[in-house]
Amino acid sequence: MAFSLVRVPLLSLVAAFFVNADIQLDCGPDAVTLVWTESGSQRDLWLLRLGSCGPSAVSSGEAVFSVAFSECNFRRKVTKDELEYSNDLTYPSFENTKTTFSHPVACSFERPIAWSPPQYHPASLQTYGQGDLRFRMELMNDRFSGPAPSRAFVLGALIPIKASVAQDKHQPLLLLLDECVATPTQSLWTDSDVYHIITNHGCLVDSRVSRSRFEPRSHSSEIGLSLQAFRFAVAKEVYIHCTLTAWDPNALDQNRKACHQVGDRWELLDDSSASAVCGCCDTSCSSRRTRSTSGT
Template sequence: MAFIWDLAMWFCLGAVMAVNAELRTDCRPDYMSLVWTDSRLQADPSLFRLGSCFPATISPREVAFSVTYDDCNFRRLVTGNELNYTNDLIYTSSPDSYVNPFSLPVVCSFERPKDWYPMTYDPEFSTYGVEDLVFQVGLMNADFTGPSESNVYPLGSMISVMAAVDQQDHQPLLLFLEECIASTTPDLHPGADLYPIITNKGCLVDSKVSRSKFEPREKLSEIHLSVQAFKFALGHEVFIHCTLVAWDPNGLDDTKKACHYNKDHGWELLDNPAYNGLCDCCESTCKSRKRRNLSEKHGLEKKAVVGPLTITA
């Protein structure tokens, strides 16, 4: 297999220069290595991820990864005679940090093997537009590498839901699921039977009684949710009604968060466990602060519906 090594996509070059850093990649047929060097020690090395993977080594000025393409949620894409493995180097900053969160795409390109063909999907995703943002939400397969091929889930199995926002010309935004409620109808109305999944401004309350959880982020503009199939409306069509929020990564508080419950450690924050305190209000009420108007580009929200899906005994 022919391959191209030392290849990386330098997206958001201004963000890279802002932290005086260098990104180097070495693409091999079965694995790749990536090294991030920060000459001025402005970013916290422990907050880097390559897709879903933690660094192999960390030093005060360098972060290194060495992974195979089966790890870290790499995506495979065939374009013409090229087979591309794509992922994202993600930096999840803390709320009070002066280094903003960012995501850089990383690509390793090879000549496509003659006997290799990608899996094909015929997804049905819902798309919603607001201002200059485009939201998408849909059911995914178990490892979130493609849309689900079925909307029927045995009781106790995992339902994979992905939400994403195409930022287009907007400033970088972090995507949250502020609320998700299951219903037997595509429209919520008074008196409808409801099953709460996410409430209280991003608290995955279903995780207290099940294996439901937020999955590690691959991109700031996406969020992955695994929900354990529940008994609610067993055998009937179910629709999951969600509120998607795209928000300024530097404007986070206990009303803009993604929290799930760990049976051993209590409530945990998806994006930075060092700030698990933002989840404390999940046991009471997470109060909304006064919203800034949209002209301040602080964030936007959109209602979305996933389904129908059916849970079987």
């Protein structure tokens, strides 16, 4: 098989929770401060998570989160009259560390009269391949019928991305997105921030906190991804780096798959009845060396 690395350039909180704790929420215009107080508990409060972030500080019986809405995978919803930022406060169960209890956190504001959505600018695409197959990745229009008319996207909009492999006379192959990350720089190998989109050999982890999803296939040699545009770092341009794998369509397993969340469960794109292979997406999927068409 072959693989390729491709670069594509409110104020409300319900106090009830799963433990007897006091929660105070202070919503600022660009950030939120949440204070969790649980007197007399032996719970390790460093395990609390607000979205993807741990506490900013922990003292005896108290955990404090002070984070910007642009961090921690906050979700933003804009209506005609309201601007809302929401997230989930979670903690692992004592009985099963793979299970978490969660509680919604939301900050709502009156939508500013002059507010307009900022723009998202993916950079141009560059493709690098290994083996005898030719891989390609490009931004598409909203029907996936042709190239995108613009590289600027409104935050929250879905960005259509299509990857493909030219099989020529090769045996039929199924194209998969193995790993994808976003960076504010063109180089993946710098110390810049990284936002994980696809991990664990094909798990679209961004679909847990957004409307991002894989699209139904029209050809096995193509895969479509609708990625919800997000605020990342302070960059005006965002580069998306992906590892692509061309694989045997009849040999999908935990290492070779395309999984996204549908509702509250993981679903396998190519056969929902075999979604058990997605069961490792919330933990760690095993890894195995990829065999390329060149024999290396």
